[in-house]
Amino acid sequence: MNARTYILAATCGSAAILLGAFAFQHLGGLPPCKLCIWQRWPHAVAVAIGCVVLLSGQIRLAWLSALAALSTAGIGFYHVGVEQGWWEGPSSCTSTGVGGLSAQELMDQIMAAPLVRCDDIAWQFIGISMAGWNAILSLALAAIWITAARTR
Numbered sequence: 463m464n465a466r467t468y469i470l471a472a473t474c475g476s477a478a479i480l481l482g483a484f485a486f487q488h489l490g491g492l493p494p495c496k497l498c499i500w501q502r503w504p505h506a507v508a509v510a511i512g513c514v515v516l517l518s519g520q521i522r523l524a525w526l527s528a529l530a531a532l533s534t535a536g537i538g539f540y541h542v543g544v545e546q547g548w549w550e551g552p553s554s555c556t557s558t559g560v561g562g563l564s565a566q567e568l569m570d571q572i573m574a575a576p577l578v579r580c581d582d583i584a585w586q587f588i589g590i591s592m593a594g595w596n597a598i599l600s601l602a603l604a605a606i607w608i609t610a611a612r613t614r
Contacts, residue, residue, distance in 0.1 A: 465521050468610035472527065473512025475603045476505040479596060486592065492585055495578040496555040497541040501596050504534035508603070521611060528607035531600045538597030545583050545591055555580035 483502055486492045494502075508530040515523045544551035578584075583591045590598070 463613075465524070465610045465613040466516065468606050468613060469512055469515050469521075469524060469527075472524075472531070472603050472606040472610060473509055473516065475599070475606065476508040476512070476527075476531070479599060479603075480505045480509065483592075486585065490585075493578050495580040495582075496552060497537065497544065497580045497593065498578075501534050501537045501541065501593065504530040504537070505600075508534075508607070521613075524607050524611035528604050528611060531604035531607055535597045535600035535604060538593045538600060541580065541593035542591060542597060544580050545593060547581070551580040 480502060483494065483498070487494055508527040511523055511527045511530070515521060515527075541551070543549050544555075585592055587595070
């Protein structure tokens, strides 16, 4: 295959992941958490760069899309760790303990809680959450981008 074919495949892959995320949100009724939103931005960047590369022929820009795919994979793996309780997520996105809180502090915490928490798994397939699938698929896309950048 030539570089253009790899770039088209990787661009369409990121676009498909974005479309899937929006479908889960708008058709499936699963609103995204903060980390889910963070995972979308690098895919949008990869799609935009992919379009530029396809139009301009500047294959070297594929390295930037590989970096975008690796960054969303990293955010995805971080999100999986938050979901599994391996580490804490952003304080504005995860549950916190209630020990030692007064009634007013507890009420303030409840009122400030996000609508969708990052440490809840909203959907999974074969034991892998959406964040996990994003990480896995994004690593595959990064490999395609790297292959495209190295193809002459």
